Amino acid sequence: xxxxxxxxxxxxxxxxxxxxxxxxxxxxxxxxxxxxxxxxxxxxxxxxxxxxxxxxxxxxxxxxxxxxxxxxxxxxxxxxxxxxxxxxxxxxxxxxxxxxxxxxxxxxxxxxxxxxxxxxxxxxxxxxxxxxxxxxxxxxxxxxxxxxxxxxxxxxxxxxxxxxxxxxxxxxxxxxxxxxxxxxxxxxxxxxxxxxxxxxxx
Numbered sequence: 001x002x003x004x005x006x007x008x009x010x011x012x013x014x015x016x017x018x019x020x021x022x023x024x025x026x027x028x029x030x031x032x033x034x035x036x037x038x039x040x041x042x043x044x045x046x047x048x049x050x051x052x053x054x055x056x057x058x059x060x061x062x063x064x065x066x067x068x069x070x071x072x073x074x075x076x077x078x079x080x081x082x083x084x085x086x087x088x089x090x091x092x093x094x095x096x097x098x099x100x101x102x103x104x105x106x107x108x109x110x111x112x113x114x115x116x117x118x119x120x121x122x123x124x125x126x127x128x129x130x131x132x133x134x135x136x137x138x139x140x141x142x143x144x145x146x147x148x149x150x151x152x153x154x155x156x157x158x159x160x161x162x163x164x165x166x167x168x169x170x171x172x173x174x175x176x177x178x179x180x181x182x183x184x185x186x187x188x189x190x191x192x193x194x195x196x197x198x199x200x201x202x
Contacts, residue, residue, distance in 0.1 A: 003066040005142065007149045010061035010073060016134065017063070018045040020073045021056050024130035026167070028193065031111050034097055034104030044096050054089040055082065055129060062149060064133075064142050072133035074146040076153055079121035079163070082129055086116055114190035121163045125199065126154035128164040147180060151202050162202050165195040174198075 010017055022029050022045050030036045033044045048056040060081075064071045094101050105112055121127035128150050133142050154162045165188065166174045174184075174196060182198040 005064055005066050005071065005145060007062050007064050007145065010058040010063045012050045012058045014049070014058065014063060014070060016070050017058055017061065017073060018042060018049040018056075020070075020132040020134070021045050021049060021075075021130055024075075024132040028115070031108065031115055033093065034101040034108075040097075044093065047096050048089070048092060051092060053085065054092050055085045056089070060129070062146070064137075064146055070134070071137035071140075072131070072142045072146055074128060074150050075130040076126065076128045076150040078157065078159070079125045079127045080123055082121065082127050090116065111191055111193075114193055118188055118190055118193065118195075120165050120188070120195075120197065122161075124159070125161040125163040126150070126157065126159035128162065131164075143176065144180065151200070154202050160201060161199050163197065163199045165197055168194040168196060 019042070022041060025032065029041050029045070033041045035041060035044075045056060048054050049058050049061075051057055052059045055075075060077050061073050061075045063073045097104075120129075128147070131143065131146055131150075151162055154160075162182075164177065164182065166177060168187075177198050177200075180200070182200045184196045185199045186197040188195040188197060
């Protein structure tokens with residue numbers, strides 16, 4: 001890569017912020033947004049990215065950039081902050097999706113409850129809520145840079161544990177995290193949501 005890569009606070013005007021969030025949560029996007037329509041998912045996630053006080057906001061994200069091009073992003077915060085964002089996020093999705101979300105929620109109470117009550121991190125941990133790279137940016141070490149940045153953020157705030165979750169059907173990502181010092185400390189099995197909880201001491 002000819003241009004140096006830097007990591008900076010994400011912009012609400014990022015053209016790919018919402019796309020990266022969708023890539024990070026993959027199949028969970030349908031449950032979060034209450035729709036399997038790609039255009040609806042994209043529009044909802046765009047509005048969440050542009051807004052504040054929700055889990056998918058630019059407010060808690062950092063972008064890896066070369067020149068003006070975004071290569072990837074990471075969202076990270078203390079677990080306590082992430083937990084405080086659960087209800088505001090749900091309220092904002094309801095405001096965006098309105099009656100359609102209510103209809104979806106009535107028919108899908110169990111998966112929505114499972115997602116909202118999932119314990120992704122412990123209170124003494126700094127948590128990586130999302131990490132994603134654009135396809136053309138993979139294999140360039142950008143993922144490692146973003147993880148190192150999250151680790152620096154954790155240390156700066158005096159946290160000694162950094163946590164994340166990885167889907168059970170994503171062994172490549174799990175192996176990467178293990179190489180970087182993360183260890184599986186538990187499993188999350190909430191119906192269709194099957195994740196490993198991983199922690200690194202920093």
